[in-house]
Amino acid sequence: xxxxxxxxxxxxxxxxxxxxxxxxxxxxxxxxxxxxxxxxxxxxxxxxxxxxxxxxxxxxxxxxxxxxxxxxxxxxxxxxxxxxxxxxxxxxxxxxxxxxxxxxxxxxxxxxxxxxxxxxxxxxxxxxxxxxxxxxxxxxxxxxxxxxxxxxxxxxxxxxxxxxxxxxxxxxxxxxxxxxxxxxxxxxxxxxxxxxxxxxxxxxxxxxxxxxxxxxxxxxxxxxxxxxxxxxxxxxxxxxxxxxxxxxxxxxxxxxxxxxxxxxxxxxxxxxxxxxxxxxxxxxxxxxxxxxxxxxxxxxxxxxxxxxxxxxxxxxxxxxxxxxxxxxxxxxxxxxxxxxxxxxxxxxxxxxxxxxxxxxxxxxxxxx
Numbered sequence: 001x002x003x004x005x006x007x008x009x010x011x012x013x014x015x016x017x018x019x020x021x022x023x024x025x026x027x028x029x030x031x032x033x034x035x036x037x038x039x040x041x042x043x044x045x046x047x048x049x050x051x052x053x054x055x056x057x058x059x060x061x062x063x064x065x066x067x068x069x070x071x072x073x074x075x076x077x078x079x080x081x082x083x084x085x086x087x088x089x090x091x092x093x094x095x096x097x098x099x100x101x102x103x104x105x106x107x108x109x110x111x112x113x114x115x116x117x118x119x120x121x122x123x124x125x126x127x128x129x130x131x132x133x134x135x136x137x138x139x140x141x142x143x144x145x146x147x148x149x150x151x152x153x154x155x156x157x158x159x160x161x162x163x164x165x166x167x168x169x170x171x172x173x174x175x176x177x178x179x180x181x182x183x184x185x186x187x188x189x190x191x192x193x194x195x196x197x198x199x200x201x202x203x204x205x206x207x208x209x210x211x212x213x214x215x216x217x218x219x220x221x222x223x224x225x226x227x228x229x230x231x232x233x234x235x236x237x238x239x240x241x242x243x244x245x246x247x248x249x250x251x252x253x254x255x256x257x258x259x260x261x262x263x264x265x266x267x268x269x270x271x272x273x274x275x276x277x278x279x280x281x282x283x284x285x286x287x288x289x290x291x292x293x294x295x296x297x298x299x300x301x302x303x304x305x306x307x308x309x310x311x312x313x314x315x316x317x318x319x320x321x322x323x324x325x326x327x328x329x330x331x332x333x334x335x336x337x338x339x340x341x342x343x344x345x346x347x348x349x350x351x352x353x354x355x356x357x358x359x360x361x362x363x364x365x366x367x368x
Contacts, residue, residue: 250284287315291322298353
């Protein structure tokens, strides 16, 4: 939409390094002073005799204020948790609603099955509003389809895009719905994600928005997604970083690694205490791998020693399994190993801490 000449606001979570990343105008994080003013405005509107809103609710309200003041043409609002009761779900006539994927994430709050979670996700759908839906587990798809039918939503279920022979030396291309475009983001899951983006843009075009194929190609080619299958460097050491903070995300990372077929892998991992540690280890670890575990700073971290014990029980054929007291010491351990693919993952907060070290050189279009 930026490439088509529209004023665009984007609200996402979590941030990686700085809180201002969550609220972007024209693809740039807002200035800290602008965020502070918006937060003060929200704070002044909170009734002292009413329950205190959550941190996420306050930030979401600040985002709406900033987008209104900037008079954006369109706002892209990422749901924080679930959908039905999420703070972002206050717009009764969205231009379009998108459900990209669904897994057993946040099941402690949303429900123990994918069907339960799907009911919460489907809460963003509105009467008669276009819905663009990605590939879902069968139980979840059944729930979402029923909700779509009950609300009479025009629905699009796009097929994943397909890779094309490269048109340049730096960035792969894909094709979806007869439109080819550069796809700088790594991993096969971007075939589905980009197809959803294309379908959403074409839905808006049908509603009268002026979005040319050329603008779509330009916008797709400029897409960045830091901390997700990103090649970078730390003190000259080549490193792959990725959140992989739940089993579904871990499967995406594992699929990408399997395509690389490295001779050996050295993992540097930290996880929050609330995550499904065993399931993530089962997806990622293989015989002969090296594993170094560190705490996730400034968050409710899982104990690295307990994670190490769990990892050894799940994959007893690890080449090594040790711990480090912090992220930098863990990186130094990786640097001591001359060979093999080195990966930092397990938590977006840990990845954000790494990016905050200020020593990275991002490579967003890599064929490695």
